Amino acid sequence: MINIRKSRYSILFGFIAYFIFFSFIIRTILFIASAQHTDFSIFEVIKCYLAGLFFDLGTALIITSFYALYLLIIPNRLYQKKWNQGLTIAAFLLFVLITLFSFFAEITFWQEFESRFNFIAVDYLIYTYEVIHNINESYPLPYLISGILLIAFAVTYIFFQLKIFKLNFESETLPKNRLIISCSLIIAAISFSVFIKNSSAENGNNRYANELSKAGIYSFFAAFKNNELNYHEFYKLIDTKKAFAIVRNQLNQKDVTFRNGSTILRDIKGKNSSYRPNVILITVESLSAEFLAHYGNTEQLTPRLDSIANHSIFFSDMYATGTRTVRGMEALSLSIPPTPGSSIVRRTNNENLFTTGHVFKTKGYTNTFFYGGDGYFDNMNHFFGTNGYNIVDRGRKLLNETYSGSRTLITDQQVTFENAWGICDEDIFNVALKDADEKYKQHQLFNDFIMTTSNHRPYTFPANKIKLPSGTRAGAVRYTDYAIGKFVDELKAKPYYANTVVIIVADHCASSAGKNEIDISKYQIPCMILNLRNQPKMNISKMTSQIDMFPTLWSLLGWNYSSEFYGQNVLDDTYKPRVFLGTYQKLAYLKGDSLLLLSPHKKVDTYLYNKTKNEQKPFSLPKRLVDEGIANYQTAFDLFKEGKLRL
Template sequence: MKDYRFQEIFALIYRLFLAYFFYQIARLLFYFFNKELIKVDSISEYFNIAYYGTAFDTTAILYVNALFILLSLIPLTINTGRVYQKFLMITYFILNGIAYSMNFGDFIYYKFSQTRLTMAAIDVAKNENNIFKVFLASVVEHPFVIIWYIILMISWVFLYKKFTIKTSKATNKIKYFLSSILFICLATLLTVGGIRGDFQHSTRPINLVDANRHVENPLHGNLVLNSVFSFFRTINTNNFKEVHFVDSAFIDKNIQPYKIYKRDSISPKPNVVIFILESFGKEYSGAFNKNTKIENFQTYTPFFDSLATKSLIATDAFANGRQSIHGMSSILAGIPSLKDAFTSSPFANQKIQSIVSVSNEMGYDTSFFHGAPNGSMGFQGFGNILGFKHYYGKTEYNNDDDFDGIWGIWDEPFFQYFANTLNKKKSPFMATLFSVSSHHPYKIPEKYNGKFKKGTIEMHQPIQYTDFALKKFFETAKKMPWYSNTIFVMVADHPNQIAYPEYEKAMNRFAIPILFYSPNPKYKLIGEISKPTQQIDIYPTLADLMGYNKKIRSWGNSLVSSKVEDNIIVNSTGIEQFIIGDFIYLFDGANFTGIYKKEDLALEKNLINEPKNPINELGKLKAKAWYQDYMDRIINKKLN
């Protein structure tokens, strides 16, 4: 029977089985490290999730082990020899060890991105030169991730060696080669089917959205997945595809991609200052949580709260993306990121109408400030596409004494630099600052140790520090001549760590504050907007306030217009999420996977299988129309 290589086949099956076993352990650890973000109600529910995850594990394991499988089966007649078996083992653990580590990196990465590791993370990382420092800081903060990885890899090697192959030579080489060819053909068939994710007649391989077919809670989809699958499946993917669901008349009436806001000419024109505040989620601010009824709520933004009492604030606002660069495109250009980020797509380098282009057209000086090394996060490149006339980064700041060692210049000194640089400019100007300090690894300058309350999560002290930096900025800026005729906008790029269960809810993972303030009463920026709003509303709101009376391309709406406009709120966790009217719709680009009441922010009760009603059918049609227009404008370069 040795001519049929059965002991080698059994060894191969055993070695692949070990990969399945350790992937399930990684899934369990992923859940353990992120159980505050992904709630599982029972052991049986977890096992159900793990069962469906096997299909995604199969794809990942076969991707990684395709070479190992081929080397195990190729008929070389020396396959059972000690040297060749050692070579196989080294190959096996190099491939699997690297791939397996992705799952462990996701234990930490998921806390910030709240999505599985994809190529989008590489698109962000390639603009950074501090990734190694961030990695080391993460290891120091979460040593058990590394410890668990080492323990499991040692265990994996130990179990691998438990099945040894006895050295043997084929006595009938015809049988040996024919059986090998048969096994290779069978393995190829099974591997291709496994990588696709099924052995049926599916028209496409399974992808990230298929994880949501097996769960009622969309957040459980991230537990069904594994990081190797999500990474490999997004290599060279492009989910920007034209679709046709409705005619153009329906889009013009219900989506209204072009708006005109008529306002009397304003003289002098207002300066515009936009603060995009890193990770400054709604959860941290008392002014934006008056109605959330969170027991024993603590605020960590005293200055921001005091400014809110003199401002126009949106208390039910959402981010349109999950990462910083998504926030930049949403806030400044009104372009959200869906399954794939627009900014890392093949279509980003096109002419784009934005608050930057509008400001340039109106004769404004336009500047972008970011205290990180120039080019970090892709901001400088995208800023050039938008048309900023000036960029001020760590290079222009030119004082590394204020460098935090990882991300950039501490917020307090950089905010002062921001104010002083603006003071040298001729009005009107439009300037955007993207802060850096309220961010992992959650550090504050040593001189402020003990100044801010600890809070319950690591994020609370850096948030207080950025709030303090804002206070110091305004103390400086209000003494300057340009201050009195300036419109200030403050908005988060996305939320971060979560302390309260209210913000563990799926939709509240995108909850952010939006604030408009001006010391000039003529802009009437005071009050509260309680209806759902989003980052992409900022661009049309500012164009309206600045007196830009021409047509603008925008999926958002002016928050200060007297027009009655329906707002479609959109963001994505890999499944596109729309708030339309009184319902939340989940759409994968082809089909709806969920319908929830607007109040069901945790997405707990899916109404998708309830009897159809006209309101939901119209809502679904609007979601499809929005998606169709988004794809059309991005792909066919209609963003101007």
């Protein structure tokens, strides 16, 4: 029989006991606070504490799992050394401090959101500067830090008084016993993290009881993994049937036939044209509209893009849906408004969705995603690879990769310049051209999604290409423009150019990530469609969204297709200009000069927007328009969450 108190595991189990005890205190504090807002049945009270104990124990096992591994492998002769004793006590104190801080953070987070940690808490990590200043203004930070330190030292002192450290370091636990204990703890921790979902606690109608059943730290990492906020818990709702009726009415353009069911699935009838050009979509990193002369820039940063815009179908008043690359990818591939949390590209259960690539596939196209960096970043490879795209990226092979398409790695021989973010734009365009050459030889139509990287920090690019210096935003914009112009010139010399359409659009604006308030001017992006057969140049000055680009293109091509997209053909006479804008938390709906802003706490703010002055003034909008904005975001969340966007 192993005497845990006199073994090298006494500190580990002591920490677990400390964690469960303080978790119990925090849960009780939150329970008392919640009792002011709701009634708890006896069953719900029991559930809060029993399920809570289960989640607390699982969380404690995960926190201590690496220490359990350390205790397994370090021999007794080293374990009893002074350096190990000092290291262990310091690590113990550090983890007590971290968990105490998380306990305090749980209380403050609950005061504001009446919830365990969710994606809002994850979001706060992005705004560290603002959050620290907010805490400093809301609480006496020196006293708070001093209090946490005092409690941490008190816990450590109690461990000394109980002789837990002394007995621990004097022990000589046998390897056999270490193997049994450590392996049991590690297996339990892994099993908990793999098989126990945070949502398992949400099995009742009392939201407070569900939240109290969870553990704060485990909820935080579950939110980080799932990348979403539950729209129904934190945002204003309307009746579900009414919401879908509003959206379907909004999408009911000419030659549209809706199918039955609570979805937006519909059949769109075009001219039944046989015109099927190759499509190359260049999604340009951080290309704000303000960089182009068309929008008043006088620095001559984008001469080639400005020239292309003059000879293309130019969307001169288009807006991105978000402030991150993956949000732009979501808009262009799923044609959906942004939902709370991170992009669907980064979420779980995002395979086999109804994508724009699916429409191309039904027309006989091969879809390929090109990225000059490692597509493992931001889950890009998984998203595109499990939604019918072949992948070409500058990454590394990973075990257990399962994509519906193929994956090709960009070789060193194909790279002339590379920084930490990826290969230069010229290189990724060269790779795409070679791939197009092969597709043409095989008589294969292709739809390419190319994601550029050169206009991303650190803004470095090959020497002797342009006159502006490397390492600056202006230089990166000018180089990106140069690379796109060179690509178009080379493409024009190809035999398949006559049957190839090029689309150039930004993923989001520059210097926009990290802005939690909706600054509409930071969402305006350029978009242009080049080389569309028998189509004269056109300036589409209507306000449009990223999500409208492909539906408008398919209308110009005259295609019949099925759609589960929120994007519309903006050239249709019935189109009423509106755009969707979002951060991680805030969702905006802009229609004309009417602006609706949705926030957690089910908060709804309405404004009039003056584009010329970039001003938002509070104004009471009609309920009809407020319901319209809510309906789009609510149904978009529901369709994805309920799996109704799957093929």
